Amino acid sequence: MRIIKSNKGQSALETAVILPFILFILFAMISLGIYIYDHSVLLLAANKATDTGIGILSIDDMSDSEKEIKIEEAARNFVNSGIFLEEPDEPDGLPELALISEADENGERKLSVTVIRRFNCGLPFVNKIFRDNMIIKAQSTYIFKEY
Amino acid sequence: MRFLRNENGHTAAFMCISMPLIIAVLGVCIDGSLLLYYKARLMTATKLAAVSATSFYEIENDQLIIDLLSAEDAALRTLGQNFESAVMTRFEIDSVEKNTCTVDAQVEVPFYFLRMLEAFGSGITHKTLMESYTASRSIDKQGDD
Numbered sequence: 001m002r003i004i005k006s007n008k009g010q011s012a013l014e015t016a017v018i019l020p021f022i023l024f025i026l027f028a029m030i031s032l033g034i035y036i037y038d039h040s041v042l043l044l045a046a047n048k049a050t051d052t053g054i055g056i057l058s059i060d061d062m063s064d065s066e067k068e069i070k071i072e073e074a075a076r077n078f079v080n081s082g083i084f085l086e087e088p089d090e091p092d093g094l095p096e097l098a099l100i101s102e103a104d105e106n107g108e109r110k111l112s113v114t115v116i117r118r119f120n121c122g123l124p125f126v127n128k129i130f131r132d133n134m135i136i137k138a139q140s141t142y143i144f145k146e147y
Numbered sequence: 148m149r150f151l152r153n154e155n156g157h158t159a160a161f162m163c164i165s166m167p168l169i170i171a172v173l174g175v176c177i178d179g180s181l182l183l184y185y186k187a188r189l190m191t192a193t194k195l196a197a198v199s200a201t202s203f204y205e206i207e208n209d210q211l212i213i214d215l216l217s218a219e220d221a222a223l224r225t226l227g228q229n230f231e232s233a234v235m236t237r238f239e240i241d242s243v244e245k246n247t248c249t250v251d252a253q254v255e256v257p258f259y260f261l262r263m264l265e266a267f268g269s270g271i272t273h274k275t276l277m278e279s280y281t282a283s284r285s286i287d288k289q290g291d292d
Binding site (some may be wrong): 011015016017018021025029032033034037039043044046047048054066108139140141142143144145 | 157158159162169173178180183184187188191194195197198199203204217221224225228229242291
């Protein structure tokens with residue numbers, strides 16, 4: 001009975017109740033911040049690769065597949081400089097990184113750059129639980145006419 | 148008087164009072180970074196739309212003239228494919244330099260955390276971002292601005 005009525009350590013108990021909630025908010029904030037940052041890195045990588053593509057699309061003595069390799073390289077180099085992301089790793093069955101479509105009946109072509117990465121939120125236990133579902137993707141498309 | 152002096156549950160009371168502040172900080176961090184992400188996405192989509200439009204041209208008297216209809220259509224499609232929720236507000240070909248076009252676009256950014264502060268009379272539900280990009284193409288070299 002004395003133990004129940006005792007006020008000793010009540011502050012510690014209250015903190016113990018509140019702490020998980022505070023930590024959850026803190027980790028959620030950190031993870032969301034890293035997620036948005038990684039998305040931005042992929043977006044800029046796709047954009048950088050498309051820029052590279054626009055520059056080399058008009059080179060005649062270069063095949064489309066060679067151009068695609070150059071574009072992919074530009075995207076990969078950019079993504080690898082992003083600090084929170086892991087090494088390049090394309091999940092199976094997903095589209096290629098860079099794709100230059102054939103000309104349609106109007107002579108219109110399309111350059112699509114897709115950058116896909118697994119999300120690394122920086123928290124090992126969250127990574128372990130959601131590892132297979134955490135995929136981030138950015139796509140950039142450039143429609144052009146070839147004369 | 149005893150009630151005022153009673154310190155039982157002060158951590159919970161402190162939490163309740165500081166919650167709006169925590170949500171506000173959270174809101175500024177998350178919604179702020181979301182705003183920057185939308186801005187970067189709108190910038191790249193607008194740029195690609197404008198550059199894409201300049202590739203639809205005709206050559207008359209050794210002068211490159213952007214074809215209004217097909218260029219506008221290409222800009223619209225490129226913008227839509229790069230950023231679905233962006234809206235093209237203006238497409239204009241320069242009346243003097245007909246190899247130059249300008250694309251204006253805008254997007255509405257929804258706020259998720261900052262709108263919670265509406266209960267305290269200072270919530271923000273969304274913000275409209277605008278972006279403009281001018282691109283030109285020349286005959287001699289195929290590069291873009």
